[in-house]
Amino acid sequence: MTKVAKGTWVEIERILLKPEERAPNLPEETRKCSYVLRISGFLQADAEIGAEVTVKSLIGHEHKGVLKVVNPSYGHSFGTTVPELLTIGSEGK
């Protein structure tokens, strides 16, 4: 396993509520899942992926959880082109 160095920007995950601890009246498909938190922060001590760690968030608050991602990034995009949109509004040209 590779060590992730203290101070690295990482994402952790923590189960907040197990299925049996969740709110009443949830639809079946939701009730069978745990309620999960993901949060990014700076790793507070060297650790390996999968370990219980502490991070410090952008506002300096500490959170505990399982180390999941190193240098988490935003991959959202404009998506693959939807050709149906291309011709809208150019009919008269």
Added chain:
Amino acid sequence: MRDMSYAAVMARKNEIMKASMGMDYNDFIQSPIAFDYERMMRETGYGLEDIVRIQTETKVGHTPLYELTRLTEEVRKFAGTGKGATILVKDEAANASGSFKARRASISAFEARKKGYKGLAAATSGNYGAAVASQAAMRGLKCIILQEVFDSRGIGQPEIVEKSRACEAYGAEVQRLSVGPELFYQLLMTLENTGFFNASLYTPFGIKGVETLGVEVAEQVRQRYGKNPEAVVITHAGGGNLTGTARGLLAAGCDKTRVVACSVDLGGLHMASDTDFNRKSFTTGHTGFGVPFATWPDRVDVPRNAARSLRYMDEYQLVTQGEVFYVTELLTKLEGLERGPAGNTSLTAAVTLARQMDRDQVVVVQETEYTGAGKHHNRQLSFARENGIEVRVGDPKDNVPGKAIVIPERLEQVRGKVQDMDKLRLSYLKNAAKAHPVEQWTEGDYAFLAADLKKDVAWVKSAIAGIEKN
């Protein structure tokens, strides 16, 4: 150690709320139904002029109002003789953080700073998170945003992923959560642990902040057209956009202006469902929020909701996802404006309204919002396809939420659909009866209900008698 179980935290709700807002709702509450709404709004202590000043400090308000001449022309091509009102749009994307939600966050941030809180927290998956984060940044406050982002596969709705990014860009801590109403539980724990100010969407501060939007619409229309607008269309989810704007319009003397709500029809999709979560191509401005919030506002993260849309609503239009995507594309191609989904929802209804209204009338779309990666309609459509939803061109009446998105072939096919207002009011009354048994309703309750439904007491009495009989 305090008990952090779901039930225990929820049971501490009232004390947590009180500490996190510096106001006690018990001062206004009269019964399980009624409270002194106007006094609560007044006792925020902020008048319109104060709000304008506070908002101007943090890059909010004074947004442009544009006439959509080419879109109006297109509508007039198929509207009947003498029909085809002028469509105007208020470019709320020009606010700091890119939407009208900056108005809503601005007073909370000011109030939190004034009262000495170290930071703000809010549970919101939408533009409001970015708005709170941006306002907090300008006021030198810390900010925590809690969002419902991903399903049990770990897949995030692209628009909400963009919201996570925006909040972190403004320096906020973002707590990304899986699907479920326990967002509120996590908010309560966060407020309790941090002592931060509760920048809920539904406080009087939030709604007062939106009143300036209605006032600006009134003033800008009067200045340019020498009259009040005949209709204002407002995208509706939790109801704060409509409530604040309508209150502003009234404050500016527009008591004849028709206030039209609009939501995207997502009928049949469950809001707390892990599997429906990523089958929605809209994250707000849809019926999944719009209908429950209109028919029972007091379901929120504060003891009484300052957003009460049926008090102000004259009409409620529904549009399909495909219709909104079509009109979004037209706004870009004809008017040279690339804008996001929520504002374009009311724009879509405005097409239908303009077609029915006289040519010399004006209909105002009171907001736009920014667009970009994740929020863009191309991403929402490609995401829908990836999730097995059929996307095709055809007649929008074949649109089925969560199954098929049908993009109209021609503008003429954009027709929307009106909701039955009295049915909504009856549904509200049924919810009121659940909250407080009808036998115990006092004259004060009836008066409150009448005001909340924009009806008179006689109407409420006969409506509830009808419900009780069935």
